[in-house]
Amino acid sequence: MTEETDAFTSLRVRPYLLTRGRTRSVVELPMEALVQSTPDGNSRLASLDHERQRIVRLCTEPQSIAEVSAHLKIHLQVARILVGDLVSEGLVATHTAPTQTNERPDLRLLERVLDGLQSL
């Protein structure tokens, strides 16, 4: 617990150092957007710097932006910016839910969620 807090604290000093000062992502991804490394990302793993390598490695199995943030102990916005970069370089792909104009999931998706919950 203490260790976790310390990790967050040390990054809190300059959370945007990792993003070279940027506070906005190229792509505005929701925190639940799933991130999955691409074959290209996996094959270029060794050439990536530390944080980017950790993200590509972590997302061999799909993980949300929130999970990337939690596992790497980086702020949500920082995770979003780093993932946005990896997307534009083709190293990871992201998946989001199809939504209606009011940004709510559509009826077909809700039906699938309902079925899924009922079979838990």
Next chain:
Amino acid sequence: MSNPIPVKIVVAGGFAVGKSTFVSSISDIDPLTTEAAMTKVSEGVDDLGDATSKKSTTVAMDFGRVSLGQELVLYLFGTPGQDRFHFMWDELVRGAIGAVVLVDTGRLEHCFPAVDYMERAGVPFIVAVNAFDGVLRHHPDDVREALDVPSHVPVVVTDARHKAAVRDTLVNLVRHAMAMSQATSQAPA
């Protein structure tokens, strides 16, 4: 296998009402914490250029993950407890199926801000009365009246400690969201 699709439900309510318990009862993983930093609105949000002269707030949010079959992943996000973190709620509810507002009948007033917020933001929500210690102190009808929730909003009883009760609560919310979605699509443009 097609691409996995993420969906999200927000778990709101006052401080220490059982949000974390609710999430961990059904989550496939030990709940995780993500932190978000935000410069206080009154001091300017966008210009972080001279952040040193501004007060930055860090908000921690707990969340869990539930796989629904092969292709759907449901995330459950607990809202940060204190009112001063409401700025984070806009982002939390964006794209969400809806929200479960957890209520402790011993401290009803603690959930007023959450009910207010969801109503104003037009987020489909249900009120779930957490039967703390297995004891229900107030009837759901009394809770409805006390909270003044609209008649179409379901008020249900749950037990945050039990997976089946949590699942049933989520089923209730999804059904309610479906009904709201149908009502919206049938409404004249």
